[in-house]
Amino acid sequence: MPSTAISKALLSTLLLVTSSCAFSVFSGTSEQFHIDIVTLEQGATIDGRLDEPQWLQASITELKYETSPGENIAAPVATQVKIFATETSLFVSFVAQDPDSSASSNLIRANITDRDSLWGDDLVGIKLDTFNDERLAYQFFVNPYGVQMDSIENELTGQESNAWDGIWHSSARKTPQGYLVEMELPLRLFNFDSSLDIQTWGIEFIRFYPRDKNHRLSSHSIDRNNNCQLCQLGTSTGLEGLESGQDLQLTPSLVMNRSSQRDLDPSQEWKSDNNIEPGLDIRWGITPNTLLSATINPDFSQVEADAGQLDINSTFALFYPEKRAFFLDNKDYFDTQLQLLHTRNIVSPDYGVKLTSKVDNHTFALMATNDTKTNFLVPGNLSSDIASIDEESHNLAGRYRADFGSELSIGALVTAKQSEQYHNYVVSGDVKYKPTQHDTLTAQYVFSTTEYPVDLFKEFCSQDTCLPDNSCELGDCGTNERVLRTKLDQEISDDFYRLKYIHKRRNWYAFTQYESAGDDFRADLGFISRVDVTKFVAGGGYIWYPLNSSFSRIELRGDWDISHNQAGELIEQEAEAKIEFEASMQSYTAIGFINRKHVGRRHDASTLAIEGNTQMFTENIGWLYSSFTPARQISLELDAEYGDSIDYSNDRLGTQLLINPEVEWNITDSVSLELSHMYRRLDVNEGNLFTANLTDVRLSWYFNISNFIRISSIYTDIQRDPSLYLYYTPKESQQNLGNEVLYGYKLNPQSVFYLGYSDGMQSNNNIDTLTRDEQTYFMKLSYAWLL
Template sequence: MDFIRKTSTLICLLAAPLAVAANEGTVLPSLPALLLERHQLVTVDGDLQEAPWQAAPEFATFHQFLPENGKPPPAGLRTSVRLLIDGDALIFGIRAWDSTPAGMRSSLARRDKVAQDQDFIGIWLDPTGHGRAAQFVRVNIDGVLSDGMYRADEDEDDLGPDFPVDAAVRRLPDGYSMEIRWPMSNLRFPYADGKAWRLMVERSVPHAGGLRLTSTPLKTGSLSYIDALQEIGGMGGTVQAVRDRAFVDLKPELTVRASRDRDDAGRQHGNQASMGLEINARPRADWVFNATLNPDFSQVEIDEPMPTGASRIALSLPEKRGFFLESADVLGLPLSAFYSRTIASPQWGLRGTWRNAQADATAMSLRDEEGGVVQRGSVYETAEYEQTRRTLASLVRGRWHRGGMVLGAFASQRDYGDGGSNAVAGFDGQWRGGGKQASWLLMHSQNSAGFVEEPRPATVRVPARSGSYAQGRYIHISDDWWNEFKVEAIGPGFVNDNGFVPQTGVVKTDIHLNRRLGEHDVPLSPFGAAPLRLYELEAHLGLHEIRTLSDAALGQQANQVVERKVQPGIWFRAGRQTDLWANLGFDRQRAHRDGRLHDTRALHFGFASSPLPWMPVLKAEVTLGRQLDVDADRVGSGGNVVVDAGFRFPLGPAGSGWAMESDVRVNRAWIEGTRGRPAFADNGWRWLGMLHFTASDSLRLLAQNTSSSRRDDGVSGLAPWAERGSHRSLLYRHLWRHGRSLSVGYARDRASEANAVNGSLTVKMQWEV
């Protein structure tokens, strides 16, 4: 604790002058709006011929973001935006011209599956004006929406939140027109003294070489995608008029399930009906309350197979449940501090969020049912224990911000009742300005909850032990460089059961140096082809090292190298939205504290592309070379390969008719033995097919197989074993409108352990009022 106190004092002293010197950035031209009178009504039908649209000022200054950043947009692809504001919503009218409209690409797709291979319009809106987060929506020319929350500090977006946005598109002989209505009741902003609302409008034109246009001069390689936002002009007293408007959304759900299970112990069957409820309330603009009671997540799409090879370190998984993604911009914590996937089956949950012009806060509490998995990290592995009792997970978080500076604090607890508890407190900060970003996180934990496996799994109270965590990160960006430095120290006694901490008792250091080399033409004359245009080219050097901290309880000595990587490489971006990277890995790894540091040199490379209109996604990540078999403490030739491919097939004329999506993932990790065959193999494949009958009706088929096995490697003497698993599910869904749906699904899971087979038929209805 003394370490944290001293370090925090030093950080605050260093940060103070940075807050004053934060660069607010260049002032960009505003996007003007027209305030509508009460009697003026606009129908969202994609037609921009109504009188209010003709009276609204036009904004038509767009810039090329990709593929050739900073160059003028093509003449035949003019874009204009008009903005209307009525008493309840922002209404955007977009006119997109296209000199080759036959080349426009789109089809019906799942919500949140609007991607760069489609013609779409995107709106990134920051009602707080701070530039640290934005709500966004993308609408393709078939009216499919993707929406969510973007966080600038991590340069990542969460697609979980679904906003009640209405959109309509009309295809025209020379392009298309689009209307997007965004209710202000779903925007998050301070009650008073807030900054001007800011936004950016983007347009994707895939048939023009993966062209993306933005309404602001955003540079590639910026600290975030919302580095350049423009103010909304002409809002007048809109904020004052809507900030006191209250709303309450109630979404009851009814779930009926019939299950049939069997294993070596016999057969079981059951029928179950349950009611759930979600409540979202906003008494005024700066307060939002959320509650969930008995939610059912059975029809949430299962996770993709994640090959870890022979490693014992766990990987994090993305969150897909909407309740946990609300107010993610205020929470703003890395996974080590809060990881919502630790809450597996909540019985109920409550959350409140407050936003002020210079501060914000959020608090949540959830009751989690037994049956989940608790992960506890150590130096060389992540142990997993069964959660044998109900727990109470709670967190409170507050932040203060000014200019480019943010300072925050939080406290969380996982209460196991008479089995002990785990409490964590910490504070963090960030400074941004002038192409630089610095962030830090300090935490301290006290834990009295332990787990035993024999004679049966149980949670038990243990003597309290404390531990600390510290992380610092610095990013510097210029026209010639993109560099990142990160140090993370996790004490051997640190435990956070509400966070993701797969390793403890280590210090991790990461350095990434990227020399930006600009555009290049690669001659291909020996092959009789035109030069290959590289829109961006970077030379890369990655340095990574993990060393141990002393732990007397486990007899672990300090300063032992667990892993070291030196990886020079290159990255470039070419046509057809193609990115390719390759690194030479001069790597070394250790399997356990008494093992030696193995040479694990390998070639690492990957690519992502949109090669064809009907194959918009093709990407792969590959590692080939010497692989460490952790259990055997030996190295063998092998690799790790993950390939993803996506297919889209419109089954009718453009803008109408059925459509089909087909996404395929194949992964394999293997390590060769001494007998001419793999000593270890981990395989998986997944196929997700979606048939869209209309924009409201779809059928989803998901098939997934996983297998892993060990054979005699001729050296270690480890016993052979094999495990297999499979999942099949079919789901029909009808959507009346946002928040009102009916779904019928069947799922079947099979596992080789105990020959278990689980099948269930589920009918679920949600009806938002």
Template sequence: MRTRLLVILGCAGLVAHAGDNSLRQRIEYVTTPGVSQVSIYLQEPVRFTSGTLTNSDRVYVDIQHVSGDLALKGPGITGNDALIRQIRTSRRDADTMRVVMDLKAPAIYSVVTLQTPPSLIIVLRPAHPPAPELLAQQVRVDNPGFPIASLAAPAAPAIPAAPAVVRTAPAATAAVTTRRIAIPRVTHAPKLEDFLDGRQGEGSRISDFRQREPADGKPVTQPTSAYVSYDDDNVYVVFVCKDEPGKVRARMAKREDIGDDDTVSVYLDSFHDHQHAYYFTSNALGIQGDGIITEGAKNDDLFDTLWYSEGRLTPDGYVVWMAIPFKSLRFAGGEAQTWGLALGRSIARNSESAFWPQITHRQNNFVPQMAALDGLDQIAHGHNIQLIPYGAFTNAKLLDPSVPRYQTQNDARVGLDSKVVLHNSLSLDVTLNPDFSQVESDDPQVTVNQRYEALFPEKRPFFIENAGYFQTPLDLFYSRRIVDPEFGARLTGKIGRWAIGLLGIDDRAPGQQVDPGNSLFGDHAVIGAARIQREFGQDSHIGILMTSRDFGASYNRMVSIDTRLRLSPTWYFTGQLARSFDRSYDQNFKLIDAQGPASFAEIKRSGRSFTYSADYQDLSQDFRAPLGYIKRVDLRQVSQYVGYYFHPEGSKLLDFGPSLSFGADWDHQGRLQDRYSDAEFAMDFTGPVGFKLTRYDAYEFYLNQGFRYHNSGASFYANWIKWLNFNGSFQAGSGLNYTPANGLAPFVGSSQNASFGLTYRPTPRLRLDETYYFTRLGTRSGFLPSGGTPTVFTDHFTRTKLNYQFTRALSLRAIIDYYGLLPNPGLFNSGRYKTLTGDILLTYMLNPGTALYIGYNNQHDNYALDPEIPPMLRRYGDPSYLTGSQIFVKLSYLLRF
């Protein structure tokens, strides 16, 4: 969300003398997530100086040769973001006016001078470096920049259960048919041993698995059978997979960490609505992964539930046994049930995924192609209650560099997460004093010199189940905006063809971000969200989303309607209309009303070879979505994507082809803000191995100036060796300096970005990951500046991560991170940061609700005593100064009734 406060001098508290010929009667204050901007518009160019006061908690700008008096009436301009507490002015002398920004947190700043119109622009960003922080400080929120090109480091492969539409190899001529199957009720639960040595246990046998990748429709390359049955409590699936034992990829790993292994999967559309499906995945040793598929949305691989699996390697392949409790699923009422069912197998070395029934890329969906599962009778349970009490203890030692001295913080917290399942289809979740700390650290991202903040996904259990119910094409509900709740309740589920989601929760964070003397200090924000969705036709729906946020006398209301229409097996239309109603405090804590519309429309075609999409967004200047993930407003944006991939038959080359995406956006005055084009050519081979060539060109309007930049690059990934996988990327071209040194305007320089990742598994239980990111921005020949070093900044990030899996439940993980930002202070406004962090975590996890964590982490920075101003610290040398350490223990236990 982007907010703008205009302070009219003389009309809103600033008084200028009639003889003042330099000020233009206006200061503009703009906030976006992670950036605050104060603009002072002038009649003519002026000279200025700037600096910090009181250990960097105030930033000042002295504007010289300003005649007349200038003063603020009242307390000044009150900030409404995480950086600025207050903006005020004062007269230094008869010729100089001072503008002071009191800060809530340390910040780096730059002052940019513009000639047209004459103005000074002060840009502030958080001062802490974008390196991994201590556990207690790891709640971060992110927005993807448009149209900034991201560093093209290939991500680790996802669990093969994900049914996203991707490129495939040649199709077979076999027709696609929808299948039905009835499974038997068994009196004794099947065991893995019943299926060893070629024996066939109980259950309906399925063996006609067909490839989706690489050869759409052809039989699976290795013989595969599955046996499906159920009893009063569970659905049972046993996979018997033939293969050469030495070629099967199976490691003793943490839960969910099986993306590089051979796996088998079960998909259950428990409402048979062709919209949603659970998936349960296991490798050959029984290590689990699970999630939820929602048609038209991203897979929710953060969903976790309780189920059981065992796996065993055999002389001719492997066998996997699964038991999925009905209590872990939501389904419709009635004694006789019809569900959707699909079974899958992936063979990593062949880049192969196969399914029963055949699920083809010729259709732009997954769940509607699943078979109908009959025979489930009398599976409803009278009660289903789950309680997860927890206790957490933290002891932290943190350095306050402004004093400097260490502060010790001890925190003990207990709480409860509870779930009551109503009629097997509705889930009521209640949380009391929840622990929303993040035990696992976020994956590293490059965040230096970015215009917008980075995105980190939701990982908190209370928000995860049925999170897709609150998703819409415009992301109007982003749960990480709720920072520190004390109490919350959520009801989600389905009744017939209706899906519902209701949420009520508070947030203590807003009341902690205002001054202690403010009447709102200590108050809680009250937050609500409601979602109703009706399914109709084949794979289509229409829905309404409403959100509400109240804090003091301010509020925000959001109403939205959206739809997804299936036009054909390959074409879909998605649309949304929204309107916000907002009452917010302005700079003088007066309430200002605003309301504005937003809209989105997309048409998309996905197929085996040809993919095309086109979308349009329109967000008015007065649109407000404080609970959403909206990067900016006052925007009209169009974008398109087209790609075509060829699939040679009988070749190790799976597919190859070009793709092109391009787009542009304007503000509502018709001024071009951004324009970009991104061309790619990719090739994928068995192994898996692949590479990609890219060319990116962009225009960006930033701080009232237009900039053009470009880059060309290449990336690759390789995993043909069973115990080794690596990837890398390199981009070179030009890039924009968003954080120039004081007195400089943003400028385009030469840029280089590189990344490299390696995963080494010397034994099935030990995993070593190495990650490296490199970013450099330099000046261009004959441009800016003349003389001196051509480097604007160099940024390094390395991570070494070691994990040893003693058993399926017990693991030990250690991480060492190094971050170094080496700026040229004459060109880039940032300190010289070097940070070294260590993190060790012992985990004992019986299931997603029952776990014990014991961890320790610390951080060292490049601080040293300043010999000129003792005992102050300054950034100097290597990261040898301890700035924080922490030990923590967390225990939770799942109780099920």
């Protein structure tokens, strides 16, 4: 369907919805659960003692329900919660009774570890929807050692992100009867409507009690026949007389590093560079529902190495998540159903500014930064890659969303990325409609305009020279779709749209989705890796909740999808079936089978045609994923796959074996070892094409919840048989080793001191032993001043 017809159809649907709906309220209700929060003049000292008189005046409730794996049954252990407020903070305490806390059994699962790395521990916490509109909820959890975990749950996208880090206070200690926790949540953490005399917030108190199964305990029951979680919060009222003062946080930072590189030759001298970079982050809460963030010469260095990934026999660019504080703050205000803003594309900015606000039912967000370089993703339908222009770019993103009751949200997003010879502008509209508690309809339409530098295509030529027909003179020409996608002599424009419908009940669900990305569509501030493609998906599943069984949940699921390019030529057709089990030892196991038809590489690199220019292959693949905790100290995971796999380098079918075991061993409560190994092997008729191994090892020792030392190594070993490659001759052997030693002190997420060393080593056909070719010494110091 043409894009104009689609946009008219979306508009007609939207007008019909807004004109005919009588909106009911699904957000937190007092019938579900209710607590009145008293406001006191003085707060409590957060020391894990609960001996102040304020706790005697606090509001009290209990966690009476187990919502998983049991379905609203009586909680197996007792948990008492107390809560009160002052004009500046919310105070919460938990007294968690536990029959396993005695010295003889000591089955409480708790570790001194990094913030946000607590899943699997005993936890208590609170969920707060400060606008009580079921759009976003803050979550705060603490384990028996006082280690914190916070996150934001986004009902619009259905995702939960623990990347956000707030500054709040907690303390905990074990007792002969279990453990207790104290929390202080400064109101400056939250966005809320300050014009109200008395606040009404959605609320849930939660405890995770992991033993043979991970029991989730709650202040109220949860209906599995309702697919909206934030709709089922209870309510809290109170918080009278909140001061909507102008909260200000200043975080100066200083980063120093010495980086050295040399060619891969032990006889070469090192070339070193010393850098000292001061910076400043500013966070100004103009009102409780309006936040201004700014950064000057920010430190966006990666202190913690990204998880290792094998980039072999893959044609699409790898995805890496965002970890930088400025971009994560109120990131959810920019989210849509499509990933149109992926700020990892902004690599090295000198400054940034962001304004986010929510007024009544209207949400606004605006962000602007520069970037000393211009990086973006060049998408395609068979491959994608990262392009880089050595020019400063300016980046802009703006988001608006209107919420009409609980059922309907309408939003718009604009992004812009521009340098001297390049620009990409994107405009999007989206809608989410929930006519019942079982049904959800989402739709999004996006339009883009892009102009590339005239010689950008040369970046993707293997030998730095391109022939007049756009193909490469030498090298791996068959995968160079990026040359044709970037060899343009004029501005290009195109659109993307997606329609999705889900019907979900307690025991079964069904869904269908259709999306279309035009040939010339680009979203360079996002992560849309496939264009010139249409895709239709349909599927569903059935769920059992066995009683009196070692299994707590069984799900049978299947789906079918088909993809074409915009010319209607078949790219892929796939059917998948899988079965999932949740059972004893906190185990989760999924087994699946895939039957897929997919095209290989293009034979003629000078055209984007599929039919008559590619070969269609049929793949049959079986896979397994399993995770379980056989003992308090050990968690195990296994990801395995065996079956047919396209050899994209040589355009033929091979047989792949993938095995990826992972082990997390808590040697003591403060010392942990994480070990992951990935083994991939691809065989063709003539022999073994390649064998790849990746090992990721991380040893952490926490002296207390603030001080730690971490040693990490990521080792990659790829062995190929060059005689089996038909179009080019690759390296026979390739080895890489990256090491890092890091000492860290964290007073809070923004007040930190890091001191570390990292290096990189390689070997290749010419040098057969690992040789160091880069090394870095670094220090970072930052402190958050709360004014």
